[in-house]
């Protein structure tokens with residue numbers, strides 16, 4: 001019986017599981033450690049959220065499968081939020097999908113758009129699913145160093161992307177970005193987004209933007225969404241987690257229901 005599987009074999013070790021093993025071993029030896037592993041929230045989810053969950057859990061009509069794209073009321077609420085927060089108008093019927101989390105959203109998106117051998121440009125370092133989601137589908141990753149000069153330099157990054165596109169066969173199908181970044185905390189501004197959209201339009205490449213930390217910022221300076229740029233909706237997907245409420249990740253995208 002075959003015990004090695006093509007997709008599993010392509011995956012490198014998962015950093016969080018490696019860290020968990022290290023932690024377990026140290027704890028077993030009674031070593032006092034500070035956990036820099038997976039970041040779990042250290043604040044509660046908010047009374048109004050917990051109360052709503054309790055109120056909803058006792059309604060038997062919710063003890064069923066949900067709508068696969070997310071219930072219409074939730075998608076409408078997300079559209080309103082996106083309009084308020086980013087000034088971007090999204091059609092809840094055709095441009096918003098609810099997923100079980102950002103990781104699932106990105107992994108499913110990767111399997112939806114990647115054929116074996118397709119090339120994806122992914123920052124390095126970055127959050128694991130940005131590369132692994134595509135590797136497991138049979139895609140090939142070209143890493144774009146995101147801290148080449150020790151800090152993020154938008155101009156330099158765009159030049160590196162441009163070299164990667166010009167010198168790659170096959171041409172990349174997508175670029176992954178994630179600002180504010182985990183793990184580097186890099187930010188980007190609207191100007192960078194504008195240049196990136198121009199670049200992606202020129203080479204017909206999708207932009208897949210993980211906005212997991214859009215609501216964590218300083219100095220009253222909220223991070224932008226790539227979808228704020230004119231024309232971005234036609235070539236970009238934004239994956240958004242409502243971190244403030246810890247409820248869900250979701251996709252707002254060009255996915256039209258046709």
Ligand SMILES: Cc1ncc(COP(=O)(O)O)c(C=O)c1O
Nearest residue numbers: 101102103104127182210212249
């Ligand atoms: C950049 C980034 N994207 C996605 C996720 C995962 O999101 P979710 O828990 O919704 O799958 C994380 C979690 O740490 C993250 O740092």
